[in-house]
Amino acid sequence: MSENTLATRLAAWVTALEYDQLPPRAVEMAKLLILDQLGLQVRGATLPNVQPERRLVEAMKAAPQSTMVLSDARTVAQYAAFVNGTLGAAFEFDDVHMYAAHIGSAVVPTALAFGESTGASGREVLTAVVAGAQVMSLLGATTLRDMVGVGWHASKILGTFAAAATAGRLLGLTPVQLTDALGIAGSDAGGTMEYERSGGEVKRMHSGSAARSGSQAALLALDGLTGPATIIEGERGLFQLFADTRDTSGIDGLWDHFHIVDTIFRLYPTIGSAGPAIEAVGHLLTHDDLPWRDIKEIRLGLPAIAVGHGAAVTRPTDMVSAQFSTAFSVALRLVRGHNRPEDYMDPALWADPDLLSVVDKVVPYAMEFPPDAPFLSCRVDIAPADGRVLSHTQYGVRGHPSYPDTEDADIEIKFLDNVEGVISGPAARQIIEGTNGLERLDEVVELMSLTGRRE
Template sequence: MPSSIEHASTSTIATRLAEWVVNLTFDEMPQDVVEIACRLVLDQLGLQIRGSTLPNVAPVRAVAERLAGAPDCTVTGAAWRTTAPHAAYVNGTMGHSCEFDDAHMRAAHATSTVISTAFAFGEQHGSMGRDIVTAIVAGQQVMSLLGAVAMPGMQDAGWHISKVLGVYGAAATAGRLLGLDAAQLCNAFGIAGSDAGGTMEYDRSGGEVKRLHAGSAARLGSEAALLAQAGYTGPATIFEGHRGLFAVFAHETSVARLEESWGKWQIRDTMFRLFPAVGTIHSPIAAVARLVDDHDIDWRDVRAIRVGLDELSFGHGASIVHPHDAISAQFSLAYSIALRLVRRSNRVADYFDRSSYTDPGIAAVADLVTPYLMPVPEGDPIFSSDVTITLLDGTEYQHYERGFPGHTVNPASAEQVLAKFRSNVEDVLDPQQADALIALTADLPKLEGLRPLTALLSG
């Protein structure tokens, strides 16, 4: 249990979080927390490597290369180097590029932001592996504790948690590796608050801008830490103040949920995504996959598909039927179900293949999908679903999926995360390079620096 944040205090939340981040030690973290962090690093690096090949984030890479400053840090898949904030920006964007990074109910896609920040600043400053792991856990913890208050109000208002809270996670991660004291880190949080933002309109009409939310949060939050180190200041009441995060973004005045969460390692609640799509539709994808496998359903025989969803999933993934770009495809319940029925797969390539968006069979099945609001049974998590497929002859097949594969109620195994990594890098790295990355990330806490890892990441 993170003992150094259990105490009650009359200090501001920013002060208390800063004190905890500064005082956290590697040795007080439980072994499973360290192992989860290392597994998340492997997952994230695999996604950055895959992202370095994708066209949707190529403009981010191109602009960052034109603006490249001091060649301090590695950009995954690139021969050029840049400053730590810009390396975190590009790498975080690539990590979030294919809607396949981890998810958390309070911190959304935290590690695309905090791991890219930790690697950039860890590389620049020659940090030990154990210090990088500690900074990752610290950044994720900060985002999750803030999310304990900000959710669900922030989500309901249309703000993207990853971007809004990511600036604070990046400030904590970078601040830790820069050696900021508590007063400086408190200022970094206050400075970062002026760069918090990012709406979720992409889940209604698409737009690849969503991909850079993790990266821009990494850049802006880490720059806030650098500014604080240089003596710049920000409001200490940035979180609970009258015009602070909770009031402005979440319309929330009570911090009771944050207080209740002080003593828990939040990284334990991370969900590894095993489908490259928004997490709110993973349960119905898994349910359809089960029905197709169990009953060998031919998509040509399907008359209707009814999908029961909780309110959050219904509003954050069920709006788009016929996508026009990768992000709208990955936020389309109907398209994802159609892929599973027609192609019996939900691969990254399926979401980036533009010809699939107008494929007659996929489009026809997508039109058969009808989502509806469903009360989730007591004791079951949101993101559960109930799917009924009706055939032309009247036969009905039904399956209720509690959570989804990778959810905390059905956690991804180490073998599944490893297989996902290999799948993401198989067209980019040779098997020996992949094996080396796997071994190095497993031993990250023992490494004296990141050079052996970054040597495998550069183009």
């Protein structure tokens, strides 16, 4: 086996990582990711669109190793990760990352499920989360935009490798075994974004499927199965097949930065690129008289990838397409004054004539922003019938750690909103306290036991 492939380098880095090497902000961000995910999983467990996955696993009656959120049943770790990852991505509210797409719903369920099954401490779980996020980010730095541009779901593909690293770390794989696990994971990496065009709740399963496939790859490697060490940069590897390149040099300068700290927490349950448009419209509403019935046109200047990704979706036909439609999100903000999870789940709103009249006035176009502008930016120009043009350029979005209006407390509030009425108030507070002090927990099972209790 070559010692110089990207898989071997990643495996060596992951297996050598120690908790004491982690910067304080990386630890803090891992805790926030876990808290955010647990709230999303609890809320997701109440939704009908992800019940088939849970019923499938419950019917397996597998060994009760790990918790499935809000389920009376437990299952083997890889399928607990599958179910909980699906729940965590059930309504387009999980985190966003410019390199890794969506870290939390692939890495966190894997870390918690295998943390339970292996009796891992909170420190070990936090280290595994940071390690998985790093693998996902390093691989995505070269490939994410090309994947999305041709219709591959980067989160599903990258998440499979990240879950292999996360589970492999908790299973105690050697560098050679983890290299094999990454090689095996590559054979299960895939997933198209056709759901953007014609709907389909299968999208919610992609994070869970990545968690299951990647963690299963780690288990197989532990038991002796081998995989190609050149799975990433090889002639038929990840980079070539999904991004039409074999060049790994773009990663060389990225190893020393802990990329988990760049995670963006979504504060709107929509595709990430819709967030700046929502906030730009909100800015105009607070500064100008803007009756939505009098609007003639709404022009949205977006990064080119966002035009083909979310802005290409217009009239929704299901919850997925509602959340992916930037125009629908803008219409909700203008007509109803908010963008709540329930707004995207209501079939009556998908066909609401008032909302659709605004949707039809949205014109997205590709726009170049200044080189130092955050990728998630948007220019909005709204033309009312009186001849004015109201404009605002939104650089960045609340939820990014570098954005001045975002506080860690926002993630705690989001968690409490998601679990309200589902689990008890005392249990919710215990989860917050347990996550905040995760490095002091001897076994992560103490935290997961709280997620099975309904109010």
